[in-house]
Amino acid sequence: MSEKLDLYTSKLSKMIQAETVSSFSEPDLDKFKHFRSLLKDLFPLVFKTCEMEEFDGSLLLEWKGVSSDKPSLLMNHYDVVEATGEWSHSAFSGEVVDDKLYGRGTLDDKGPLFAMLQGIEEMIESGFTPKNDIYIETGRNEETDGRGADAISRALEERGIRIDFVLDEGGEIMYDPLGGADGTFAVVGLGEKCTVDLKFTARSAGGHASTPGKNTPLVRLGKFMAEVDSKDLFKKSLSPVIKNMFKDMAPTVKGPLGFVFAHPTFFWSILKTVMPKVSPSAKALLQTTIAFTMAKGSDGDNVLPQEAYVIANMRTSHHEGLEHSIAAVKKIADKYGLETEVVSDPFESPLSDVNSEQYKLLKNIIKESFPNVIPTTYIMNGASDSKYFSRVSNNVFRFAPFTIDEQQLSSIHGIDENVDIDTLEPAVNFYRNLIKEL
Ligand SMILES: [Zn+2]
Structure with missing residues (x-):
């Protein structure tokens, strides 16, 4: 294993080992606090450089750019769902077996969180300053009621901040996602039901x-x-x-x-x-x-x-x-x-424009980062925290830069959730390529 891959694997493994199952009954909040301090240890430059606000455990960081004209928001969540059922590798061990890192959250959503923060950490280390302000959000309660993201989007709205580009979890990179196509696609959610x-x-x-x-x-x-x-x-x-x-x-x-x-x-x-x-x-x-x-x-x-x-x-x-x-x-x-x-609290959010400059940018970054992959669009059936950010942005995209197979897709909220360790570096590079253009 290369030194870089070793570092990436060990960081994500630590994030998996810090269990952050969220539930409606508000369990022990210390474990979330522990996870946040782990993030500060793993990505010291991010937390030193960005201004941080906490909304009941959900974090909003602001990375100051040269200009504040066109801010972006990169988001995900650090809570996970329970790990029930018979797992072949313990759900919170973060162990690597046959080049796969196992554990609850490896794909949903700590893998993307790792790749995003690692990309930013490396860019800060190399002396990079973004063109525009970049907000970074990571939610503590996405898997329950999403109230952290709800509160953060309201706060941005009250401050009169309009976000030019939002990226959250969503589709991944998969071979033949619909059935009948001989190609590998990066599937970007342009909205959710x-x-x-x-x-x-x-x-x-x-x-x-x-x-x-x-x-x-x-x-x-x-x-x-x-x-x-x-x-x-x-x-x-x-x-x-x-x-x-x-x-x-x-x-x-x-x-x-x-x-x-x-x-x-x-x-x-x-x-x-x-x-x-x-x-x-x-x-x-x-x-x-x-x-x-x-x-x-x-x-x-x-x-x-x-x-x-x-x-x-x-x-x-x-x-x-x-x-x-x-x-x-x-x-x-x-x-x-x-x-x-x-008997629930529905939140309708619009579709983003497939012809917008912002989608074209994302499409180009995907092509640059994953040369043999075809970017495409879909509408998510599941819900994500990004819907709340339609309050402050017209361009909300849902995509996680990880290549997965059928088993890995079904492992999200299922058993044996895992990520191929050789997909970590391309995911980090995707965020770096994207941030350069924001
Ligand atoms: Zn998720």
Whole structure:
């Protein structure tokens, strides 16, 4: 192992060993404090050079540039989700086996955090000053309620700071991410769907299960869910981001499908029929989705519920929007006499412009840093902290500069999360190349 790789591996390994699982019940805050002091030890120049503010454990650093005209924000988070299930390498050992570094957070999101801070550390060491101010944000509660990033984005907004370019976690570099393409793509999220939880409640007078009558609460909920499941409730649309994705992928897709991908507007009626059949994730690119996730009836096996409910998790598309998406389901809920209630705190954020100078810049940096990789765009189904920064920026991008395979993709929030150690140096270099241009 080269001296540099040895250094990179040992730093990331230490970051993995400092466990930072976040939960809604506000556990021991000392471990987060310990992690923050570890960061100061590992990246001393970053913390010496930048001005730091703490928002309940989430950090905002400001690296002063020559100008304050076009500030940028590089962000990620240092909390992780629990490591349940049977891992083949202990989740917080940070051990390296067969050139892979294992542990919760290696990809989500301590790998990107390492690469970003290491890139900045090296640039400060070489005497570099950025052209414009660069803000660095790392959240403590992204995996729970994201309130650190929420507070930081509000603070920037109150100070009247507009950010020209935001980069957060998101897509990675993968071979054939959609299925059918013979190429390796750097997938950049130009937005994320809005996530909302809906509660549908059915009420009745209750009573004994021996004399049930018709259409009891659980039956109505069942009919309602079956109808939602069987219908195409949500509009499919070809957003500029997905249109761009098809065009980027087209040259690597053989046969007639390649021709269809190259002309997505012309072949839209084919695409909207074919894509949902390819996979649930291909369908999700085109429309709002809804999934029923929780349910409750009565407390006794012989008692008819006076109140029964189901919870659905909905991810709304930009073209349909939150209000319309809810209305489409509520219409069916009304038919079965159910009450519809929003039980989470949804936050809608717009898509960034695929034709903007800022996306072109990111695309060029990806090409420069990863020569055999094709940059492309998508819309994230999952939520990230970056949505809050749409308050202060029109150009919010979601991409982590790591090359991963299928197993590594499924290891995020799953078991055996790991990163190839030979992807660390290219990731550090990506941040260095990017920062030079910001
Ligand atoms: Zn994450």
